[in-house]
Amino acid sequence: MRYFTAGESHGPRLTAIIEGVPAGLPLTAEYINAELKRRQGGYGRGGRMKIESDQVEITSGVRHGLTMGSPITLNVTNRDFKNWTEIMSAADIEKKKKSIRKLTKPRPGHADLVGGMKYRFSDLRNSLERSSARETTMRVAVGAVAKRILEEVGMDLASHIVVFGGIEIDVPENLTVAEIKERARQSEVSIVNQDREQEIKDYIDQIKKEGNTIGGVIETVVGGVPVGLGSYVQWDRKLDAKIAQGVVSINAFKGVEFGLGFKDGYLKGSDVMDEIVWSKEDGYTRKSNNLGGFEGGMTNGQPIVVRGVMKPIPTLYKPLMSVDTETHEPYKASVERSDPTAVPAAAVVMESVVATVLAAEVLDKFSSDNMEELKEAVERHQQFVKAF
Ligand SMILES: Cc1cc2nc3c(=O)[nH]c(=O)nc-3n(C[C@H](O)[C@H](O)[C@H](O)COP(=O)(O)O)c2cc1C
Numbered sequence: 519m520r521y522f523t524a525g526e527s528h529g530p531r532l533t534a535i536i537e538g539v540p541a542g543l544p545l546t547a548e549y550i551n552a553e554l555k556r557r558q559g560g561y562g563r564g565g566r567m568k569i570e571s572d573q574v575e576i577t578s579g580v581r582h583g584l585t586m587g588s589p590i591t592l593n594v595t596n597r598d599f600k601n602w603t604e605i606m607s608a609a610d611i612e613k614k615k616k617s618i619r620k621l622t623k624p625r626p627g628h629a630d631l632v633g634g635m636k637y638r639f640s641d642l643r644n645s646l647e648r649s650s651a652r653e654t655t656m657r658v659a660v661g662a663v664a665k666r667i668l669e670e671v672g673m674d675l676a677s678h679i680v681v682f683g684g685i686e687i688d689v690p691e692n693l694t695v696a697e698i699k700e701r702a703r704q705s706e707v708s709i710v711n712q713d714r715e716q717e718i719k720d721y722i723d724q725i726k727k728e729g730n731t732i733g734g735v736i737e738t739v740v741g742g743v744p745v746g747l748g749s750y751v752q753w754d755r756k757l758d759a760k761i762a763q764g765v766v767s768i769n770a771f772k773g774v775e776f777g778l779g780f781k782d783g784y785l786k787g788s789d790v791m792d793e794i795v796w797s798k799e800d801g802y803t804r805k806s807n808n809l810g811g812f813e814g815g816m817t818n819g820q821p822i823v824v825r826g827v828m829k830p831i832p833t834l835y836k837p838l839m840s841v842d843t844e845t846h847e848p849y850k851a852s853v854e855r856s857d858p859t860a861v862p863a864a865a866v867v868m869e870s871v872v873a874t875v876l877a878a879e880v881l882d883k884f885s886s887d888n889m890e891e892l893k894e895a896v897e898r899h900q901q902f903v904k905a906f
Contacts, residue, residue: 519878521660525594527650528602532594534656536663538881539579541587542889545666550574550592553662553870554655560862561706562722564855574659587887592659596652605643621646622844625851627832634843642843651769651860654867661870664877670889671880671896672742677869678702678710679861680825682718683725683732687711695741695821708736708862726858729835733770733828734861738872740811740822744896745903747817747879756815757879758824764871765826768864773827777810792820801904819903824872828864831857 519539525532554572572594579590604611605618620641624631633645665675676699680687687709693701701710707718725732748757758776765774782790792804803819810823837850880886884895 519664519881521874523653523656523660525596525653525656526606526647527596527652528598528606528647529596530599530606531596532652532656534592534660536579536590536592536660538878538886539585539587539590539663539667540881540886540889540892541585543585543663543666543670544583545576545580545585545590545663546583547574547576549666550576550659550662553658553665553866554594556703557655557658557863557866559706560708560860560865561719562726562859563857563863572655590663592656592663594655594659606647620844622842623849623851624840624843625833626838626840627829631840631843640843649769654769654864657768657867657874658870661867661873664870664873667877667880667892668873671744671893673744673876673880674699674741675738675869675873676702677708677736677738677865678705679708679734679865680737681735681827682707682709682861683721683734683830683859685714685718685721687714687718695739698739702865706862708865722858730858731830731832731834731856732859732861733830734859734864735825735827736861736865736868737823737825738865738869739824740872740876743811743817743819743822743876744880744883744899745817745819746899747876747883748812748815750814750816757817757875758810758812758815760879761822761824761872761875764875765824765868768826768828768867768871770828770831770860770864771826771868772829775810775825776812777823778808779810779825792818801906822872822876826868828861831860 521534521536523534551573554574558572575593577591577593579585579588621643624642629645629649630642633649634642639645674695676695678698680689689710693710698710702708705715707715749755762774765771778790790808792806792808794802795805796802807820807823811817811820833853833856835853835856839848840851841848884892886892
Protein backbone atom coordinates (compact mmCIF):
# COMPACT_ATOMS: atom_id res chain seq x y z
CA MET A 519 0.00 0.00 0.00
CA ARG A 520 1.34 3.42 -0.89
CA TYR A 521 -0.17 6.87 -0.96
CA PHE A 522 0.37 10.46 -1.98
CA THR A 523 -1.23 13.61 -0.69
CA ALA A 524 -1.63 16.85 -2.67
CA GLY A 525 -3.14 20.26 -2.10
CA GLU A 526 -2.34 23.68 -0.67
CA SER A 527 -3.61 25.16 2.56
CA HIS A 528 -5.80 27.75 0.78
CA GLY A 529 -6.19 25.92 -2.55
CA PRO A 530 -9.49 24.52 -3.79
CA ARG A 531 -9.09 21.07 -2.27
CA LEU A 532 -6.84 18.47 -0.68
CA THR A 533 -6.47 15.08 -2.32
CA ALA A 534 -4.99 11.69 -1.45
CA ILE A 535 -4.58 8.66 -3.68
CA ILE A 536 -4.06 5.32 -1.96
CA GLU A 537 -3.05 2.26 -3.91
CA GLY A 538 -2.87 -1.32 -2.69
CA VAL A 539 -5.91 -1.49 -0.41
CA PRO A 540 -7.41 -5.01 -0.74
CA ALA A 541 -10.82 -5.48 -2.33
CA GLY A 542 -13.78 -6.07 -0.04
CA LEU A 543 -12.92 -3.67 2.79
CA PRO A 544 -16.04 -1.97 4.16
CA LEU A 545 -15.34 1.78 3.91
CA THR A 546 -17.62 4.80 4.11
CA ALA A 547 -17.18 8.57 3.96
CA GLU A 548 -18.87 8.76 7.40
CA TYR A 549 -16.11 6.69 8.97
CA ILE A 550 -13.41 8.94 7.50
CA ASN A 551 -15.35 12.10 8.44
CA ALA A 552 -15.49 11.01 12.08
CA GLU A 553 -11.69 10.88 12.11
CA LEU A 554 -11.42 14.26 10.35
CA LYS A 555 -13.69 15.71 13.03
CA ARG A 556 -11.41 14.40 15.76
CA ARG A 557 -8.47 16.26 14.14
CA GLN A 558 -10.44 19.49 14.16
CA GLY A 559 -11.39 19.28 17.82
CA GLY A 560 -9.41 19.67 21.02
CA TYR A 561 -9.13 22.45 23.57
CA GLY A 562 -7.12 25.49 22.52
CA ARG A 563 -8.04 25.59 18.85
CA GLY A 564 -10.22 28.19 17.20
CA GLY A 565 -10.13 30.16 13.97
CA ARG A 566 -10.00 27.96 10.94
CA MET A 567 -11.36 24.95 12.77
CA LYS A 568 -14.61 26.87 13.09
CA ILE A 569 -14.64 27.91 9.41
CA GLU A 570 -14.07 24.41 8.12
CA SER A 571 -15.87 21.23 8.99
CA ASP A 572 -13.96 18.82 6.81
CA GLN A 573 -15.96 16.35 4.74
CA VAL A 574 -14.38 13.73 2.51
CA GLU A 575 -15.58 12.85 -0.95
CA ILE A 576 -14.53 9.43 -2.23
CA THR A 577 -14.18 9.61 -6.01
CA SER A 578 -12.59 6.25 -6.86
CA GLY A 579 -11.85 2.79 -5.53
CA VAL A 580 -15.04 2.26 -3.49
CA ARG A 581 -18.41 1.00 -4.71
CA HIS A 582 -21.49 0.38 -2.57
CA GLY A 583 -19.49 0.73 0.63
CA LEU A 584 -16.75 -1.75 -0.33
CA THR A 585 -13.27 -1.18 -1.74
CA MET A 586 -12.60 -2.63 -5.20
CA GLY A 587 -8.81 -3.07 -5.00
CA SER A 588 -8.35 -0.11 -7.36
CA PRO A 589 -6.72 3.19 -6.28
CA ILE A 590 -8.84 5.08 -3.77
CA THR A 591 -9.09 8.85 -4.25
CA LEU A 592 -10.11 11.01 -1.30
CA ASN A 593 -10.92 14.71 -1.65
CA VAL A 594 -11.56 17.36 0.98
CA THR A 595 -12.77 20.76 -0.22
CA ASN A 596 -11.24 23.85 1.39
CA ARG A 597 -14.38 25.87 2.06
CA ASP A 598 -12.27 28.95 2.70
CA PHE A 599 -11.00 28.83 -0.91
CA LYS A 600 -13.80 31.16 -2.01
CA ASN A 601 -11.91 33.96 -0.23
CA TRP A 602 -8.62 33.01 -1.90
CA THR A 603 -9.56 32.38 -5.54
CA GLU A 604 -7.29 35.06 -6.99
CA ILE A 605 -4.44 34.66 -4.55
CA MET A 606 -4.40 30.90 -5.16
CA SER A 607 -5.42 30.87 -8.84
CA ALA A 608 -3.65 28.30 -11.03
CA ALA A 609 -4.16 30.54 -14.06
CA ASP A 610 -1.48 33.02 -15.09
CA ILE A 611 -3.25 36.21 -14.01
CA GLU A 612 -0.36 38.49 -14.91
CA LYS A 613 -2.32 41.74 -14.78
CA LYS A 614 -3.87 41.06 -11.42
CA LYS A 615 -0.63 39.72 -9.98
CA LYS A 616 0.59 43.20 -9.14
CA SER A 617 -2.37 43.81 -6.89
CA ILE A 618 -1.73 40.57 -4.97
CA ARG A 619 0.42 41.31 -2.00
CA LYS A 620 3.61 39.21 -1.91
CA LEU A 621 4.53 37.48 1.29
CA THR A 622 8.05 38.63 2.13
CA LYS A 623 8.06 38.28 5.90
CA PRO A 624 9.20 34.75 6.79
CA ARG A 625 7.96 33.32 10.09
CA PRO A 626 10.62 31.80 12.38
CA GLY A 627 10.12 28.04 12.83
CA HIS A 628 8.29 27.71 9.50
CA ALA A 629 9.36 26.59 6.00
CA ASP A 630 8.79 30.10 4.55
CA LEU A 631 12.38 31.35 4.23
CA VAL A 632 14.26 28.13 3.41
CA GLY A 633 11.52 27.10 0.96
CA GLY A 634 11.91 30.46 -0.79
CA MET A 635 15.67 30.06 -1.09
CA LYS A 636 15.43 26.43 -2.20
CA TYR A 637 12.72 26.88 -4.85
CA ARG A 638 13.65 30.50 -5.73
CA PHE A 639 10.33 32.09 -4.76
CA SER A 640 10.06 35.85 -4.38
CA ASP A 641 6.58 35.30 -2.88
CA LEU A 642 7.03 33.14 0.21
CA ARG A 643 3.35 32.15 0.09
CA ASN A 644 4.52 29.43 -2.33
CA SER A 645 6.41 27.70 0.48
CA LEU A 646 3.86 28.49 3.18
CA GLU A 647 0.92 26.93 1.37
CA ARG A 648 2.17 23.36 1.00
CA SER A 649 4.26 23.22 4.17
CA SER A 650 1.21 24.14 6.27
CA ALA A 651 -0.16 21.52 8.66
CA ARG A 652 -3.38 21.65 6.65
CA GLU A 653 -1.73 18.72 4.81
CA THR A 654 -2.23 16.60 7.90
CA THR A 655 -5.95 16.50 7.04
CA MET A 656 -5.12 13.99 4.32
CA ARG A 657 -2.83 11.98 6.62
CA VAL A 658 -5.86 11.55 8.85
CA ALA A 659 -8.09 10.61 5.90
CA VAL A 660 -5.55 8.03 4.70
CA GLY A 661 -5.07 6.89 8.30
CA ALA A 662 -8.81 6.24 8.57
CA VAL A 663 -8.61 3.81 5.65
CA ALA A 664 -5.58 2.19 7.29
CA LYS A 665 -7.47 1.87 10.59
CA ARG A 666 -10.32 0.09 8.81
CA ILE A 667 -7.80 -2.50 7.53
CA LEU A 668 -6.23 -2.91 10.97
CA GLU A 669 -9.62 -3.28 12.68
CA GLU A 670 -10.50 -6.12 10.32
CA VAL A 671 -7.40 -8.06 11.43
CA GLY A 672 -7.97 -7.39 15.14
CA MET A 673 -5.63 -4.44 15.71
CA ASP A 674 -6.65 -1.33 17.64
CA LEU A 675 -4.95 2.03 18.23
CA ALA A 676 -5.28 4.75 20.84
CA SER A 677 -3.42 8.00 21.51
CA HIS A 678 -3.09 10.27 24.48
CA ILE A 679 -0.97 13.14 25.64
CA VAL A 680 1.60 12.37 28.33
CA VAL A 681 3.34 15.76 28.56
CA PHE A 682 1.55 19.05 27.93
CA GLY A 683 3.88 22.05 27.71
CA GLY A 684 6.12 20.61 30.42
CA ILE A 685 3.31 19.32 32.64
CA GLU A 686 3.60 15.55 32.98
CA ILE A 687 0.35 13.59 33.14
CA ASP A 688 0.51 10.68 35.58
CA VAL A 689 -0.89 7.74 33.64
CA PRO A 690 -2.62 4.98 35.65
CA GLU A 691 -0.77 1.67 35.21
CA ASN A 692 -1.95 -1.27 33.12
CA LEU A 693 -4.63 0.52 31.11
CA THR A 694 -5.72 -1.49 28.08
CA VAL A 695 -5.70 0.05 24.60
CA ALA A 696 -9.53 0.20 24.75
CA GLU A 697 -9.41 2.01 28.12
CA ILE A 698 -6.84 4.53 26.87
CA LYS A 699 -8.99 5.15 23.82
CA GLU A 700 -12.16 5.69 25.84
CA ARG A 701 -10.56 7.98 28.42
CA ALA A 702 -8.60 10.07 25.89
CA ARG A 703 -11.63 10.53 23.66
CA GLN A 704 -13.69 11.79 26.58
CA SER A 705 -11.05 14.37 27.42
CA GLU A 706 -10.91 17.73 25.63
CA VAL A 707 -7.15 17.67 26.03
CA SER A 708 -6.71 13.97 25.09
CA ILE A 709 -5.39 12.80 28.46
CA VAL A 710 -6.29 9.62 30.35
CA ASN A 711 -6.25 11.16 33.82
CA GLN A 712 -9.43 13.20 34.30
CA ASP A 713 -8.12 14.71 37.54
CA ARG A 714 -5.61 16.76 35.52
CA GLU A 715 -8.08 18.03 32.89
CA GLN A 716 -8.85 21.44 34.43
CA GLU A 717 -5.22 22.15 35.26
CA ILE A 718 -4.23 21.60 31.62
CA LYS A 719 -7.08 23.74 30.30
CA ASP A 720 -6.17 26.54 32.70
CA TYR A 721 -2.57 26.32 31.55
CA ILE A 722 -3.59 26.54 27.88
CA ASP A 723 -5.72 29.63 28.73
CA GLN A 724 -2.76 31.19 30.52
CA ILE A 725 -0.42 30.50 27.58
CA LYS A 726 -2.98 32.06 25.24
CA LYS A 727 -3.12 35.21 27.41
CA GLU A 728 0.67 35.39 27.31
CA GLY A 729 0.53 35.24 23.49
CA ASN A 730 2.66 32.15 23.60
CA THR A 731 2.38 28.50 22.51
CA ILE A 732 3.14 25.05 23.92
CA GLY A 733 3.93 21.62 22.50
CA GLY A 734 3.87 18.22 24.13
CA VAL A 735 4.57 14.52 24.05
CA ILE A 736 2.00 12.17 22.52
CA GLU A 737 1.83 8.43 23.05
CA THR A 738 0.24 6.04 20.57
CA VAL A 739 -0.43 2.47 21.66
CA VAL A 740 -1.42 -0.41 19.41
CA GLY A 741 -2.98 -3.68 20.58
CA GLY A 742 -3.60 -6.99 18.80
CA VAL A 743 -0.29 -6.72 16.96
CA PRO A 744 0.79 -9.89 15.10
CA VAL A 745 4.32 -11.17 15.84
CA GLY A 746 6.88 -10.56 13.10
CA LEU A 747 5.80 -7.40 11.26
CA GLY A 748 8.95 -5.73 9.91
CA SER A 749 12.34 -7.38 9.50
CA TYR A 750 15.93 -7.22 10.70
CA VAL A 751 17.34 -8.40 7.34
CA GLN A 752 17.77 -4.93 5.84
CA TRP A 753 17.98 -1.50 7.49
CA ASP A 754 15.01 -0.07 5.66
CA ARG A 755 12.75 -3.00 6.52
CA LYS A 756 12.89 -2.39 10.29
CA LEU A 757 9.36 -1.44 11.28
CA ASP A 758 10.27 0.70 14.30
CA ALA A 759 12.43 2.76 11.92
CA LYS A 760 9.56 3.14 9.45
CA ILE A 761 7.26 4.31 12.24
CA ALA A 762 9.92 6.75 13.43
CA GLN A 763 10.13 8.26 9.93
CA GLY A 764 6.36 8.54 9.73
CA VAL A 765 6.05 10.27 13.10
CA VAL A 766 8.90 12.74 12.54
CA SER A 767 7.41 13.54 9.10
CA ILE A 768 4.42 15.17 10.85
CA ASN A 769 4.67 18.98 10.97
CA ALA A 770 6.37 20.18 14.16
CA PHE A 771 7.35 16.68 15.40
CA LYS A 772 10.94 16.67 16.60
CA GLY A 773 11.59 13.25 18.12
CA VAL A 774 10.31 9.75 18.66
CA GLU A 775 10.87 6.94 21.16
CA PHE A 776 9.62 3.40 21.77
CA GLY A 777 8.79 1.90 25.17
CA LEU A 778 11.08 3.37 27.83
CA GLY A 779 12.79 5.18 24.94
CA PHE A 780 15.34 7.80 25.99
CA LYS A 781 15.16 6.55 29.60
CA ASP A 782 17.11 3.49 28.37
CA GLY A 783 20.20 5.67 28.45
CA TYR A 784 19.93 5.97 32.23
CA LEU A 785 19.09 2.35 33.09
CA LYS A 786 20.83 -1.03 33.47
CA GLY A 787 20.08 -3.90 31.09
CA SER A 788 18.27 -5.83 33.81
CA ASP A 789 15.80 -2.94 34.16
CA VAL A 790 15.12 -2.72 30.44
CA MET A 791 14.88 -6.16 28.77
CA ASP A 792 11.48 -7.82 28.77
CA GLU A 793 11.83 -11.38 30.11
CA ILE A 794 10.29 -14.12 28.01
CA VAL A 795 7.57 -16.37 29.46
CA TRP A 796 5.44 -19.14 27.95
CA SER A 797 2.00 -20.52 28.74
CA LYS A 798 -0.24 -23.01 26.95
CA GLU A 799 -3.05 -20.43 26.54
CA ASP A 800 -0.98 -17.50 25.25
CA GLY A 801 2.23 -19.07 23.89
CA TYR A 802 5.26 -16.75 24.25
CA THR A 803 4.74 -13.38 25.92
CA ARG A 804 6.88 -10.94 27.94
CA LYS A 805 6.84 -10.09 31.65
CA SER A 806 7.03 -6.37 30.82
CA ASN A 807 6.88 -4.14 27.76
CA ASN A 808 9.83 -1.80 28.27
CA LEU A 809 10.88 -2.12 24.64
CA GLY A 810 7.50 -0.94 23.37
CA GLY A 811 6.71 -4.04 21.31
CA PHE A 812 9.85 -4.23 19.15
CA GLU A 813 12.83 -6.57 19.06
CA GLY A 814 15.16 -6.50 16.03
CA GLY A 815 12.93 -4.12 14.10
CA MET A 816 10.07 -6.63 14.32
CA THR A 817 6.90 -6.62 16.37
CA ASN A 818 7.11 -9.11 19.23
CA GLY A 819 3.38 -9.38 19.89
CA GLN A 820 3.37 -6.94 22.83
CA PRO A 821 1.45 -3.69 22.36
CA ILE A 822 3.39 -1.11 20.36
CA VAL A 823 4.13 1.93 22.52
CA VAL A 824 5.51 4.89 20.56
CA ARG A 825 5.87 8.50 21.68
CA GLY A 826 6.44 11.59 19.56
CA VAL A 827 7.32 15.10 20.69
CA MET A 828 5.72 18.14 19.08
CA LYS A 829 7.40 21.53 19.33
CA PRO A 830 5.27 24.55 20.32
CA ILE A 831 3.34 26.10 17.40
CA PRO A 832 5.80 28.53 15.79
CA THR A 833 3.27 31.34 15.10
CA LEU A 834 3.13 33.46 18.26
CA TYR A 835 1.23 36.62 19.21
CA LYS A 836 4.29 37.44 21.27
CA PRO A 837 6.35 39.02 18.47
CA LEU A 838 9.49 37.21 17.25
CA MET A 839 12.17 38.91 15.17
CA SER A 840 12.66 38.14 11.49
CA VAL A 841 13.87 39.91 8.34
CA ASP A 842 11.88 41.14 5.32
CA THR A 843 13.23 39.38 2.20
CA GLU A 844 12.66 42.42 -0.05
CA THR A 845 14.11 45.15 2.16
CA HIS A 846 16.41 43.04 4.41
CA GLU A 847 15.03 45.17 7.25
CA PRO A 848 14.38 43.45 10.57
CA TYR A 849 10.76 43.33 11.68
CA LYS A 850 8.68 41.98 14.50
CA ALA A 851 6.42 39.22 13.21
CA SER A 852 2.77 40.11 13.72
CA VAL A 853 0.01 37.53 13.73
CA GLU A 854 -3.61 37.73 12.71
CA ARG A 855 -4.61 34.47 14.33
CA SER A 856 -2.91 31.58 16.08
CA ASP A 857 -3.70 28.89 18.61
CA PRO A 858 -1.84 28.32 21.88
CA THR A 859 -1.53 24.61 21.13
CA ALA A 860 -2.47 21.94 18.59
CA VAL A 861 -1.23 18.90 20.53
CA PRO A 862 -4.67 17.20 20.80
CA ALA A 863 -5.11 17.51 17.01
CA ALA A 864 -1.55 16.30 16.48
CA ALA A 865 -2.37 13.20 18.56
CA VAL A 866 -4.99 12.26 15.95
CA VAL A 867 -2.46 12.87 13.17
CA MET A 868 0.17 10.74 14.90
CA GLU A 869 -2.28 7.89 15.47
CA SER A 870 -3.24 8.06 11.77
CA VAL A 871 0.36 8.03 10.60
CA VAL A 872 1.23 5.03 12.81
CA ALA A 873 -1.90 3.23 11.52
CA THR A 874 -0.85 3.90 7.92
CA VAL A 875 2.67 2.52 8.40
CA LEU A 876 1.26 -0.56 10.15
CA ALA A 877 -1.44 -1.23 7.55
CA ALA A 878 1.16 -1.07 4.77
CA GLU A 879 3.28 -3.57 6.71
CA VAL A 880 0.37 -5.94 7.32
CA LEU A 881 -0.39 -5.89 3.58
CA ASP A 882 3.28 -6.50 2.83
CA LYS A 883 3.53 -9.57 5.04
CA PHE A 884 0.20 -11.22 4.32
CA SER A 885 -1.63 -12.19 1.13
CA SER A 886 -3.77 -9.17 0.36
CA ASP A 887 -5.66 -9.02 -2.97
CA ASN A 888 -8.88 -9.20 -0.99
CA MET A 889 -9.90 -8.93 2.66
CA GLU A 890 -11.02 -12.56 2.91
CA GLU A 891 -7.56 -13.89 2.02
CA LEU A 892 -5.90 -11.29 4.21
CA LYS A 893 -7.90 -12.25 7.28
CA GLU A 894 -7.31 -15.97 6.66
CA ALA A 895 -3.56 -15.38 6.29
CA VAL A 896 -3.35 -13.37 9.52
CA GLU A 897 -5.39 -15.98 11.40
CA ARG A 898 -3.15 -18.83 10.12
CA HIS A 899 -0.06 -16.92 11.19
CA GLN A 900 -1.51 -16.20 14.65
CA GLN A 901 -2.23 -19.91 15.14
CA PHE A 902 1.29 -20.86 14.02
CA VAL A 903 2.87 -18.36 16.43
CA LYS A 904 0.74 -19.60 19.32
CA ALA A 905 1.80 -23.19 18.71
CA PHE A 906 5.52 -22.33 18.27
C1 LIG B 1 -2.11 19.42 13.77
C2 LIG B 1 -1.11 20.53 13.60
C3 LIG B 1 -1.55 21.85 13.60
C4 LIG B 1 -0.65 22.89 13.46
N1 LIG B 1 -1.12 24.16 13.49
C5 LIG B 1 -0.27 25.19 13.37
C6 LIG B 1 -0.75 26.55 13.45
O1 LIG B 1 -1.95 26.82 13.64
N2 LIG B 1 0.16 27.55 13.35
C7 LIG B 1 1.49 27.31 13.16
O2 LIG B 1 2.26 28.25 13.08
N3 LIG B 1 1.98 26.04 13.08
C8 LIG B 1 1.14 24.98 13.19
N4 LIG B 1 1.63 23.69 13.12
C9 LIG B 1 3.08 23.45 12.98
C10 LIG B 1 3.68 23.86 11.63
O3 LIG B 1 2.94 23.32 10.55
C11 LIG B 1 5.13 23.42 11.52
O4 LIG B 1 5.83 23.76 12.67
C12 LIG B 1 5.79 24.08 10.32
O5 LIG B 1 5.17 23.63 9.12
C13 LIG B 1 7.30 23.85 10.22
O6 LIG B 1 7.60 22.50 10.14
P1 LIG B 1 8.56 21.79 11.23
O7 LIG B 1 8.09 22.30 12.56
O8 LIG B 1 8.29 20.33 11.06
O9 LIG B 1 9.95 22.20 10.94
C14 LIG B 1 0.74 22.61 13.29
C15 LIG B 1 1.18 21.27 13.28
C16 LIG B 1 0.27 20.23 13.45
C17 LIG B 1 0.74 18.81 13.45
